[in-house]
Amino acid sequence: xxxxxxxxxxxxxxxxxxxxxxxxxxxxxxxxxxxxxxxxxxxxxxxxxxxxxxxxxxxxxxxxxxxxxxxxxxxxxxxxxxxxxxxxxxxxxxxxxxxxxxxxxxxxxxxxxxxxxxxxxxxxxxxxxxxxxxxxxxxxxxxxxxxxxxxxxxxxxxxxxxxxxxxxxxxxxxxxxxxxxxxxxxxxxxxxxxxxxxxxxxxxxxxxxxxxxxxxxxxxxxxxxxxxxxxxxxxxxxxxxxxxxxxxxxxxxxxx
Amino acid sequence: xxxxxxxxxxxxxxxxxxxxxxxxxxxxxxxxxxxxxxxxxxxxxxxxxxxxxxxxxxxxxxxxxxxxxxxxxxxxxxxxxxxxxxxxxxxxxxxxxxxxxxxxxxxxxxxxxxxxxxxxxxxxxxxxxxxxxxxxxxxxxxxxxxxxxxxxxxxxxxxxxxxxxxxxxxxxxxxxxxxxxxxxxxxxxxxxxxxxxxxxxxxxxxxxxxxxxxxxxxxxxxxxxxxxxxxxxxxxxxxxxxxxxxxxxxxxxxxxxxxxxxxxxxxxxxxxxxxxxxxxxxxxxxxxxxxxxxxxxxxxxxxxxxxxxxxxxxxxxxxxxxxxxxxxxxxxxx
Numbered sequence: 001x002x003x004x005x006x007x008x009x010x011x012x013x014x015x016x017x018x019x020x021x022x023x024x025x026x027x028x029x030x031x032x033x034x035x036x037x038x039x040x041x042x043x044x045x046x047x048x049x050x051x052x053x054x055x056x057x058x059x060x061x062x063x064x065x066x067x068x069x070x071x072x073x074x075x076x077x078x079x080x081x082x083x084x085x086x087x088x089x090x091x092x093x094x095x096x097x098x099x100x101x102x103x104x105x106x107x108x109x110x111x112x113x114x115x116x117x118x119x120x121x122x123x124x125x126x127x128x129x130x131x132x133x134x135x136x137x138x139x140x141x142x143x144x145x146x147x148x149x150x151x152x153x154x155x156x157x158x159x160x161x162x163x164x165x166x167x168x169x170x171x172x173x174x175x176x177x178x179x180x181x182x183x184x185x186x187x188x189x190x191x192x193x194x195x196x197x198x199x200x201x202x203x204x205x206x207x208x209x210x211x212x213x214x215x216x217x218x219x220x221x222x223x224x225x226x227x228x229x230x231x232x233x234x235x236x237x238x239x240x241x242x243x244x245x246x247x248x249x250x251x252x253x254x255x256x
Numbered sequence: 257x258x259x260x261x262x263x264x265x266x267x268x269x270x271x272x273x274x275x276x277x278x279x280x281x282x283x284x285x286x287x288x289x290x291x292x293x294x295x296x297x298x299x300x301x302x303x304x305x306x307x308x309x310x311x312x313x314x315x316x317x318x319x320x321x322x323x324x325x326x327x328x329x330x331x332x333x334x335x336x337x338x339x340x341x342x343x344x345x346x347x348x349x350x351x352x353x354x355x356x357x358x359x360x361x362x363x364x365x366x367x368x369x370x371x372x373x374x375x376x377x378x379x380x381x382x383x384x385x386x387x388x389x390x391x392x393x394x395x396x397x398x399x400x401x402x403x404x405x406x407x408x409x410x411x412x413x414x415x416x417x418x419x420x421x422x423x424x425x426x427x428x429x430x431x432x433x434x435x436x437x438x439x440x441x442x443x444x445x446x447x448x449x450x451x452x453x454x455x456x457x458x459x460x461x462x463x464x465x466x467x468x469x470x471x472x473x474x475x476x477x478x479x480x481x482x483x484x485x486x487x488x489x490x491x492x493x494x495x496x497x498x499x500x501x502x503x504x505x506x507x508x509x510x511x512x513x514x515x516x517x518x519x520x521x522x523x524x525x526x527x528x529x530x531x532x533x534x535x536x537x538x539x540x541x542x543x544x545x546x547x548x549x550x551x552x553x554x555x556x557x558x559x560x561x562x563x564x565x566x567x568x569x570x571x572x573x574x575x576x577x578x579x580x581x582x583x584x585x586x587x588x589x590x
Binding site: 002003006007009010013014017018021022089090091092093094095096097098099100101254 | 315316334337338340344346347348350351357362364365366367409
């Protein structure tokens with residue numbers, strides 16, 4: 001047990017060292033959500049109020065939680081998939097041959113991925129405030145961090161599940177184009193969900209990120225579509241299920 | 257059935273691994289004693305690495321059983337993992353971290369507390385002469401330095417058994433010598449049981465107490481390098497004579513230390529023990545009989561000859577065949 005805690009810390013520490021050592025990766029990973037936020041915000045912000053956005057909320061304030069959701073989605077899916085890189089460069093063997101439970105390995109990776117994702121998300125939040133978003137209170141920020149942890153854990157689990165099933169990185173662009181981008185666009189991150197036709201709305205309602213973005217929006221700007229309790233429950237359940245699946249698939253995968 | 261495994265570091269019985277139709281390891285029985293420096297010798301694709309991967313819990317056996325330091329590799333994986341150190345065939349270091357950080361990671365994963373970890377890192381870095389490179393990123397290390405770092409790491413948690421999968425693959429001759437010395441010291445001075453795989457004959461010959469020759473997933477021969485070479489028999493001296501060949505041959509046949517003398521393709525072949533010290537006598541005899549010798553050759557039996565004897569092919573041929581096989585397998589996997 002003590003050794004497992006040590007291992008979780010060790011894996012988390014490695015992720016931190018790698019994250020802060022590669023400055024270009026840090027810059028790259030916040031650059032694209034920042035551009036989304038800046039240019040969409042400027043482009044639509046000056047237009048007449050978009051239908052469906054709650055009264056008194058400007059577009060940048062509406063958009064920022066959505067882009068935070070996007071940052072978390074991309075960053076944590078990558079973190080889960082990074083098992084593939086470790087396999088490619090051999091380091092996975094060093095981890096797998098260590099006398100620690102496989103659950104500790106998954107938890108260490110999740111802790112690392114959640115931390116790096118939240119750091120990026122907070123950078124985007126700060127950017128949003130600088131771009132004119134109404135600044136949230138401390139309580140709102142703390143509440144949003146609960147949702148951030150759940151969103152990040154969910155998609156780390158998703159990345160891990162795919163990484164355990166993939167032989168190499170050839171399926172990577174498939175996952176990006178046919179899974180991650182649709183998850184993003186169908187989450188209500190960019191515009192209100194009621195602008196979708198009914199059939200598409202159903203897809204949005206089974207997307208866990210929808211509830212994540214809604215929860216973030218409630219925490220940060222005090223306006224959401226669902227109740228925060230519903231957001232929390234749906235997200236917590238899907239997080240447990242997907243992270244559990246990822247951990248299971250990782251556990252049974254052999255290191256060739 | 258309860259197996260008595262007290263005396264042995266590693267015990268395998270009927271160990272088998274299949275990948276689809278391919279049987280990579282085929283019912284291997286083997287007993288390796290504590291303190292032994294044991295070699296698995298064979299061409300690429302013979303199944304050496306697959307055996308190591310099963311023993312280190314990276315792969316699950318299809319059939320059969322094995323114990324490492326008394327622990328069942330299928331049932332007590334974490335106990336096996338605590339008893340062993342592994343240096344894999346392919347690099348398994350994080351290039352973005354420094355040498356020290358790689359070792360630090362390893363130490364924590366094996367539950368070494370702060371003070372002990374610090375002391376061990378210094379110890380093993382000294383051992384492999386990397387103390388001055390401790391704070392350099394591993395991606396800036398040379399191949400030999402990375403290898404040494406991995407060996408240092410494998411020893412850091414004081415394993416009972418150390419697995420080395422092709423420890424000197426792709427290294428230059430000088431670095432290889434160095435690493436051989438480390439491995440030997442580890443075994444002699446620290447008493448670590450070492451199992452290494454190699455397809456370099458000289459490596460197995462120079463280092464190992466015992467060698468198992470593996471071909472197509474099966475052990476075809478198992479003994480000390482000396483005994484294996486003795487199976488081949490004596491050394492051979494070859495003489496190419498310009499003239500006086502028959503006279504020389506007749507007189508050489510009267511020497512009692514020459515086991516046999518024959519002519520093949522115009523070359524005299526003498527089978528003798530300790531050939532190096534016999535060459536002068538052979539030359540003196542040639543002078544006496546006025547035979548003109550164009551060239552002299554000496555051949556001592558190597559593990560290569562042993563491999564040839566047991567498999568009917570040379571290592572390189574076997575490698576060619578299995579490399580082809582590997583390419584075909586890979587093609588099928590896609």
